[in-house]
Amino acid sequence: MAVAVQDQVAVTTKGANDADENSLGIPKAEFLEDVDKYMEREENGNNATKVIRKFDEDHSKYRFMEMNLAQKKHRFKKQIPEIKETLNLISLLEKRKEAGEGMKTNFLLSDQVYMEADVKPSDKVCLWLGANVMLEYPLEEAKQLLQKNLNTALRNSTQVDKDLTFLRDQMTTTEVNLARIYNWDIKRRMASKTEKS
Numbered sequence: 001m002a003v004a005v006q007d008q009v010a011v012t013t014k015g016a017n018d019a020d021e022n023s024l025g026i027p028k029a030e031f032l033e034d035v036d037k038y039m040e041r042e043e044n045g046n047n048a049t050k051v052i053r054k055f056d057e058d059h060s061k062y063r064f065m066e067m068n069l070a071q072k073k074h075r076f077k078k079q080i081p082e083i084k085e086t087l088n089l090i091s092l093l094e095k096r097k098e099a100g101e102g103m104k105t106n107f108l109l110s111d112q113v114y115m116e117a118d119v120k121p122s123d124k125v126c127l128w129l130g131a132n133v134m135l136e137y138p139l140e141e142a143k144q145l146l147q148k149n150l151n152t153a154l155r156n157s158t159q160v161d162k163d164l165t166f167l168r169d170q171m172t173t174t175e176v177n178l179a180r181i182y183n184w185d186i187k188r189r190m191a192s193k194t195e196k197s
Helices: 035-040 048-099 139-196
Strands: 002-004 103-110 113-119 124-130 133-138
Touching (some): 035 139, 048 124, 048 139, 133 139
Parallel strands (some): 002 124
Antiparallel strands (some): 103 113, 124 133
16 A cells, blocks of 8 residues: 655755744844834945845745745645644554554545555555655554654744744834935935935
8 A cells, every 4th residue: 555655745844943933044134123223334435225125135035934944844834734644644544454454545546536445454554655655664663753754743843934924024123214215315415405405
């Protein structure tokens, strides 16, 4: 009997302080308390266009990271129920083996083509590991592997949620900074026009 299991994507933590919020080393957006002081910095030189371009670039990077994390989250949402279903199937196989009973099942042959099969009691199961690799495991080993994969997927899914929350906070901070720089530039231009007239 073949059962599908996909690879786990490991999420690694970068630092002990940021592990709860940010495991991917996403740079934290600096909130501009005092826009005038920030614009007077040597690297900014009161050039609002340059600063707005920089913040806009940072915002685009955050959006790209958000898209990647959302895809990871979607994969985990799909993967976790599949692993749970596979664990349930292995439990059923163990019960049938203990009772010495076989079972009839339908399995997917190709798209929308199923075939009926008689599954005799067995103490082995084949698992798809991904990348066109299938391995045969004893039922207990398969159960342990799947439980480990499930725990990893649940942990990684939780971490991806935390990273997404952290990332959205950074995007909001960047958007507020953009608005504040834009408003600062408008006030400066208006003041300049008033002085000239």
